[in-house]
Amino acid sequence: MQRSTFLRAAIGALALPLCAANAFAADYPTRPIELLVPYAVGGGTDAVARAFADTAGRQLSQGMVVVNRPGAAGAIGHQEGAKAPADGYKLTMVTPEINLAYLQGIGKARPQDFTFIARLNIDPIVLIVPANSPFKTLEEVLAKAKSKPGEVALANSGKGATYHLAAVALEEKTGLAFNNIPYIGAGPEMTAILGNQVEGGFATTGEAGNYVKAGKFRLLGVMAAERLKDFPDVPTFKERGIDLQLGTWRALAVPKGTPPTVIAKLKEVAHKVSQEPKYQQFFSNQFLGMVYEDGDRLAPELDREFKFYSDIVSKLQLK
Structure with a gap:
């Protein structure tokens, strides 16, 4: 009898954090959300982030604020985003530099440190x-x-x-x-x-x-x-006569471990943003390549890109 009572109490104690997390996520968001940009104001990543934040902020009760963290080929911002609390209140606009900086020994963050919400843009160089x-x-x-x-x-x-x-x-x-x-x-x-x-x-x-x-x-x-x-x-x-096809992309991500309900909410918002005519017109006006790809589809491509950049970094001795 005592053993059974102890087990029920132990199971209940383990369930409390999960219940609290689910209740917390159900109320999300209860304060403004930060969208971290790993580059300075005025670039393409900053422009995409501000267009997204402006449109998404109108759908969220608490709004979305862009914060720039430039430096070290994006490594400073990517690292801050990866290490942020996994609560959905700090998003990161991730770019290919997350793989490049890691491969060259500039940064420590990797795509595996994030859960991707959606890819928003692709452009050639x-x-x-x-x-x-x-x-x-x-x-x-x-x-x-x-x-x-x-x-x-x-x-x-x-x-x-x-x-x-x-x-x-x-x-x-x-x-x-x-x-x-x-x-x-x-x-x-x-x-x-x-x-x-x-x-x-x-x-x-x-x-x-x-x-x-x-x-x-x-x-x-x-x-x-x-x-x-x-x-x-x-x-x-x-x-x-120069066979070079290189480009960049921008994707919205949250730290690994973010509650599924928060991820689902952000995916819903990102999809709605992609349907907004004003948002679509922004990309056309700025000559940016707009896309909308669910974050779950990015993992295989990021793996292929990691190998591609790994070969280039090794071949060109960039590390």
Whole structure:
């Protein structure tokens, strides 16, 4: 009898935390939610995050606030997001740099530290120069790099980040060398290119598209299988004999261990946001590639991407 009473009491005690967690999740959210961006204000990831937070905040009773944590190719922000309490009050806009930073020994966070809610965006990388640049074509950039090795100054969004990888991969494909200049995000990088502090840089049309349309940047090449519909006159790198197809993406995630009911709520919100015409129009206006993919579908792709980047990092000795 005493043994039976003890077991019932023990089982009841174990069930209490679960019941409390479920009750907590049922009331979610009861305070504002933070959306952590691992990059500076003004870049493509920041823009996607703010568009999402603005739309999602109108659906949530407590709203959503964007917080920027730039530095170390996104590693600082990714690490903070991975280590946050698993309660749904700190989300992270995860990018491919989570794999790249880990592989290069820059960061400790990995995709396995998160549960992914949804992927919101995919874009190919492009090469841009200021509108007053003497470079009119990709070939002219390569020709100068050949005649003056290591002197062509090309900006990227941070050492070890995707845009830096694009520059290094181009060097490897062509046998050339550039002067690769890192910034703490694509926003500061765009400022540097606008100010002619560098000769050009790597980004996506999400950061550079409006500058191109406004006549402030010239777009020289796209690292994609096909030309972009918004910039049909710009050739792909492959058309120019350089088989490079690299890009970036942005996905919404929460720390591993977040209650299933909270994850379900966030997935519901993310799906509703993707249906909003104003949100969809934002992506079109900013030349960003909008997608909506449930987070559960990302795991196999992240595994493939990890292997792809692992091979590149090893081959190019980037660690």
